[in-house]
Amino acid sequence: MNDNIIEVKGLKKHYTGGAVRALDGIDCEIRRGEVVVIVGPSGSGKSTLLRSLNLLEVPTEGQILFNGADITAPKTNINKHRQKMGMVFQHFNLFPNMNIIKNMTLAPTKILGKSEADAEKQAEELLVKVGLVDRKEAYPSQLSGGQKQRIAIVRALCMEPEVMLFDEPTSALDPEMVGEVLDVMQDLAKQGMTMVVVTHEMGFAKEVADRVIFMDEGVIIEEGTPDDIFNNPQSERLKSFLSKVLI
Amino acid sequence: MTEFIEELKFVFLDDNRYKLLVEGFFNTLKITAGALLIGVVIGIVVAAIRSSYDKNKETMKLRGGIGYRVLAVINAICKVYLTVIRGTPVVVQLMICYFIVFVSAQDGVPVAIFAFGINSGAYVAEIFRAGIMSIDNGQFEAGRSLGFNYFQTMRYIIIPQMFKAVLPTLCNEFIALIKETSVAGYVGVSDLTKSGNVIAGRTFEYFIPLLTVAAIYLIIVSLLTSLVGKLERRLRKSER
Ligand SMILES: Nc1ncnc2c1ncn2[C@@H]1O[C@H](COP(=O)(O)OP(=O)(O)OP(=O)(O)O)[C@@H](O)[C@H]1O
Numbered sequence: 405m406n407d408n409i410i411e412v413k414g415l416k417k418h419y420t421g422g423a424v425r426a427l428d429g430i431d432c433e434i435r436r437g438e439v440v441v442i443v444g445p446s447g448s449g450k451s452t453l454l455r456s457l458n459l460l461e462v463p464t465e466g467q468i469l470f471n472g473a474d475i476t477a478p479k480t481n482i483n484k485h486r487q488k489m490g491m492v493f494q495h496f497n498l499f500p501n502m503n504i505i506k507n508m509t510l511a512p513t514k515i516l517g518k519s520e521a522d523a524e525k526q527a528e529e530l531l532v533k534v535g536l537v538d539r540k541e542a543y544p545s546q547l548s549g550g551q552k553q554r555i556a557i558v559r560a561l562c563m564e565p566e567v568m569l570f571d572e573p574t575s576a577l578d579p580e581m582v583g584e585v586l587d588v589m590q591d592l593a594k595q596g597m598t599m600v601v602v603t604h605e606m607g608f609a610k611e612v613a614d615r616v617i618f619m620d621e622g623v624i625i626e627e628g629t630p631d632d633i634f635n636n637p638q639s640e641r642l643k644s645f646l647s648k649v650l651i
Numbered sequence: 652m653t654e655f656i657e658e659l660k661f662v663f664l665d666d667n668r669y670k671l672l673v674e675g676f677f678n679t680l681k682i683t684a685g686a687l688l689i690g691v692v693i694g695i696v697v698a699a700i701r702s703s704y705d706k707n708k709e710t711m712k713l714r715g716g717i718g719y720r721v722l723a724v725i726n727a728i729c730k731v732y733l734t735v736i737r738g739t740p741v742v743v744q745l746m747i748c749y750f751i752v753f754v755s756a757q758d759g760v761p762v763a764i765f766a767f768g769i770n771s772g773a774y775v776a777e778i779f780r781a782g783i784m785s786i787d788n789g790q791f792e793a794g795r796s797l798g799f800n801y802f803q804t805m806r807y808i809i810i811p812q813m814f815k816a817v818l819p820t821l822c823n824e825f826i827a828l829i830k831e832t833s834v835a836g837y838v839g840v841s842d843l844t845k846s847g848n849v850i851a852g853r854t855f856e857y858f859i860p861l862l863t864v865a866a867i868y869l870i871i872v873s874l875l876t877s878l879v880g881k882l883e884r885r886l887r888k889s890e891r
């Protein structure tokens with residue numbers, strides 16, 4: 405069995421008929437159990453790459469293999485694959501008309517056919533882990549940003565995904581709430597979850613990442629261990645990027 | 652004063668003419684409720700198709716396959732429906748239904764329910780479409796990323812939120828529909844308006860029957876309007 409959970413081959417994503425090249429030839433792979441952090445300046449294509457991995461963005465060219473299967477092939481059932489790829493968004497995207505427990509049990513009951521009781525039990529166990537079990541009847545509007553994002557993470561975990569994709573999970577949070585979300589993510593990494601994280605939190609990248617990918621203008625400029633990237637940058641672009649983000 | 656009461660008696664009680672009014676009242680309610688039911692069903696289907704097309708045409712084109720062309724054709728049919736229904740008077744649609752489509756119909760009420768249902772479907776569809784478009788795209792992406800397919804995402808996530816968002820508007824459409832059904836008499840249906848008119852014709856007395864009919868409409872509409880107001884306040888409270 406191949407150890408790469410995701411392989412990206414020659415991925416391109418162009419907008420407005422090729423005028424905007426959000427991704428311009430990406431090749432990379434994510435290994436099982438690995439935590440990969442993607443960094444880069446604004447507009448470099450980080451979100452586009454991450455969202456291509458579960459086909460929220462349909463590539464213009466190239467392939468994405470998930471567990472060896474080409475999910476960009478026209479006849480693949482993308483819904484089946486997405487069940488195994490959890491995603492966490494910058495703006496949480498909790499369902500505002502449902503309480504927390506319903507947010508978490510909707511997909512397992514409707515998609516996986518779990519019983520309400522089983523799904524609730526699983527949801528409560530996850531809520532205990534993130535310290536929010538006492539808020540299970542609350543509605544998203546009654547929670548703080550940090551609480552919402554922790555719920556969004558465990559909602560995705562309810563589907564028992566093989567990989568978790570994070571698109572700037574802390575960027576919409578007040579500074580004092582960033583830590584509580586990063587802690588949950590770090591715990592998840594410790595438990596061996598495969599994670600792909602787009603973030604501006606360089607501290608998280610240094611501490612938690614197994615590998616860091618630096619992108620600019622739709623291509624991967626450099627990748628390596630956090631030590632390689634932060635302490636021994638090779639390219640001018642990465643050096644100049646680091647000089648701006650690390651004060 | 653006694654003269655007025657005598658007249659009321661003559662208009663409504665002689666020959667049990669009030670029964671016409673009662674029958675008309677219930678026919679009006681039947682037509683409105685039935686039409687709204689049909690309208691909501693048509694509205695959901697058309698709105699779902701139209702907004703799916705608008706949202707997905709780019710990615711569907713990219714992914715290729717027959718799906719895109721099928722959706723484009725269905726979407727075009729929906730557009731024609733909306734254009735025709737909203738571009739012609741409801742009375743004309745009603746008469747076409749009664750005198751051309753269902754020529755052999757004995758009872759006008761089901762025909763009126765059908766005609767007003769088809770008509771209100773077009774307006775409800777646009778209300779629903781605006782509602783769907785007002786839901787943040789992140790809701791959609793959250794659903795899809797969990798593994799829901801397109802229709803499940805619509806059904807479990809988007810449409811419930813859409814309903815909540817458009818409920819007041821939908822109620823107002825219902826209120827407008829009550830008044831619109833007053834043209835059902837054109838195809839011989841004894842609705843509230845027609846009943847008033849019949850009583851007037853039989854008694855040669857216009858003032859009392861027509862004002863009574865107007866008062867009944869006004870009472871129903873005011874009642875419903877105040878209910879919608881209450882509903883709106885409740886919904887706003889539950890938002891935050
Ligand atoms: N729907 C779209 N239509 C046109 N251009 C787009 C679209 N989405 C993204 N782009 C462009 O693609 C490029 C990459 O965008 P992307 O969102 O992936 O960047 P990013 O690295 O995530 O930036 P940020 O750090 O600001 O989130 C940008 O130039 C952006 O303007």
Ligand SMILES: [Mg+2]
Nearest residue numbers: 450451452572
């Ligand atoms: Mg981004």
